[in-house]
């Protein structure tokens with residue numbers, strides 16, 4: 320098999336050990352004669368997978384019992400609607416706009432109530448995290464919303480907008496489990512699996528129990544109410560069984576390598592290597608402001624779109640895949656999630672170095 324490194328923002332790399340283990344169990348899960356893909360979601364065997372997956376996640380992320388853990392469908396994008404539908408008791412929310420995904424969530428929320436923009440960094444192409452003033456929040460605001468790690472622009476919140484009695488809702492799709500997390504700071508957090516956790520198809524929602532109540536509007540569809548899924552322990556209808564099973568394997572892998580402290584240490588080492596190179600390069604330049612740099616998504620440019628295209632092509636020839644930046648911003652982006660090994664970073668740096676020698680001083 321060709322060694323390639325996949326820098327895609329998602330669906331992204333999975334740990335090799337996890338894929339190999341799944342391969343061993345593919346046709347016959349633990350001697351039951353069936354694949355997990357073929358199993359009833361009501362079977363004892365699958366219930367056990369679901370329970371173990373949740374328990375491992377609870378251990379890994381230190382999730383208190385006052386929080387429910389849900390495994391839902393519809394991607395992170397469906398949460399953009401479910402959050403306002405379920406949480407807008409007074410029809411009011413405050414959003415911080417730090418990129419494409421935060422804006423999408425904001426636009427969706429506006430369909431359900433009054434949405435205040437607490438701060439925005441759109442004035443400088445979302446290259447930083449703006450300051451906010453919690454005193455600006457209007458009365459009866461039901462929640463504060465952020466996108467904690469901005470997958471496209473490569474920025475991350477360094478502190479959280481916490482305020483008494485107003486739940487913080489966070490989209491953590493591209494940073495969940497990349498470092499230790501204090502779940503108690505959030506009212507609800509969610510992550511689509513395909514960035515840093517597992518295959519596409521499942522979205523993890525962690526929600527404080529006291530925030531779960533009957534949906535705000537009676538006409539909200541059953542499947543779009545958190546309460547439905549809480550009451551049924553994610554088995555109201557058929558869940559994405561195989562994706563959940565794979566996430567469980569990734570959680571165990573993380574525990575075995577030392578948990579979130581260990582992966583944070585490794586992620587910092589990887590990101591620092593790359594940022595340090597970018598800071599000293601004569602050709603390549605990172606686009607996110609230093610203070611807000613993401614550990615997971617590293618966008619960079621040469622400043623010349625032809626050179627960018629040439630580099631992406633050369634990188635591909637070296638087995639470095641999916642380095643093209645998001646269509647909204649162009650340039651390059653290296654997504655270096657948990658499963659990206661240091662060897663991938665070294666291979667990328669070697670390729671950048673060679674490119675720099677060949678196409679040298681501008």
Ligand SMILES: *Cc1c(COP(=O)(O)O)cnc(C)c1O
Nearest residue numbers: 394395396420470490492493511
């Ligand atoms: C990818 C991404 C999304 C969209 O996820 P889907 O599962 O495709 O809906 C939302 N938010 C963030 C931060 C993302 O990175």
